[in-house]
Ligand SMILES: Nc1nc2c(c(=O)[nH]1)N[C@H]1C(S)=C(S)[C@@H](COP(=O)(O)OP(=O)(O)OC[C@H]3O[C@@H](n4cnc5c(N)ncnc54)[C@H](O)[C@@H]3O)O[C@H]1N2
């Protein structure tokens with residue numbers, strides 16, 4: 224295991240054999256942000272009837288260019304009566320088009336003289352009409368399986384009168400923070416101790432990736448406690464995430480414990496930050512195995528590791544293709560960089576000008592400097608044994624996504 228593994232090798236090892244979790248049925252309200260387990264078909268045409276896109280007058284297009292008596296008034300939510308030729312209907316946006324009418328003229332183009340509407344010429348059939356089924360036709364696919372239920376999708380479900388949907392159960396994640404030096408905010412700091420930055424950061428990222436953090440624990444630098452708490456985590460969760468304790472230090476007990484409780488698939492990646500990242504599985508007896516992701520303790524390494532590995536893992540467990548990879552964008556580098564055997568994921572801010580996108584790297588790219596992540600909206604990828612000069616194109620992974 225001495226050689227560095229590529230990110231791609233690690234990703235395929237991580238996703239190998241992972242299948243989507245079971246479905247559960249939830250009210251649409253409770254399903255916000257969740258991933259659809261099944262496609263949803265439309266039950267209704269939307270709109271359900273031809274209706275007006277404007278406040279104005281409905282008529283037959285052959286009756287344009289003349290003054291027409293106003294035979295009825297159609298407001299949204301009321302049925303329209305048939306319209307006789309040679310007359311028009313006062314109509315409001317969303318009002319049902321009266322049978323016999325085939326166009327609507329907006330009121331700004333109509334003059335009212337002696338209680339008749341003077342209609343301009345040249346109004347074609349279909350003018351300002353929203354046809355039945357134009358948005359959604361009954362029987363067609365409304366939403367796909369694997370789609371995340373964000374705002375517009377929830378609106379689409381409600382537009383069909385649908386009240387409940389089948390979604391994937393959220394992946395249950397146990398989050399373990401290793402290290403005697405780690406203290407929870409709210410507690411006093413002793414000498415040499417630091418507050419636990421990784422826990423809230425990863426909790427938030429995992430929630431964004433569609434997971435539920437069901438258990439958290441602090442793991443002291445002891446081989447026995449590491450083994451005990453990893454075993455407990457595996458019983459409670461689908462995925463066990465640890466931070467710290469995966470390097471080569473004397474207090475780095477995590478890998479050994481994973482090997483004893485299951486299998487260490489892979490350790491040490493050709494990436495910066497995140498070199499000591501470890502992947503494996505933890506046995507849960509008859510309940511199969513939990514996936515294990517050991518993120519390095521440095522907060523930036525944990526942050527980058529979460530985007531590159533936890534996000535696609537949650538995507539596979541949720542059957543959600545949009546979580547599989549990050550959108551990429553080519554930007555002009557505003558910085559110089561040089562790499563060795565490890566691919567560098569640099570934290571950058573993207574700007575946009577006439578020349579397209581440009582990437583501005585945070586000044587200090589050390590893996591302990593979490594400031595570099597706070598305002599980063601992308602990771603600029605500098606390939607192994609690569610070099611970038613200012614002005615060169617650089618591939619960026621966009622982080623402003625769920
Ligand atoms: N001799 C070597 N030393 C190190 C190597 C190496 O190859 N040879 N790799 C370095 C790299 S790269 C990284 S990354 C770190 C990762 O080490 P660990 O994953 O074992 O993490 P720790 O040693 O436990 O912690 C590293 C660092 O991060 C701080 N930390 C840990 N947990 C948290 C937390 N929850 N919140 C905030 N900060 C945390 C910890 O105090 C350490 O400062 O190893 C290098 N060493």
Ligand code: MOO
Pocket residue numbers: 494495496497498499519521523524590591
């Ligand atoms: O691989 Mo480490 O995360 O650079 O400090």
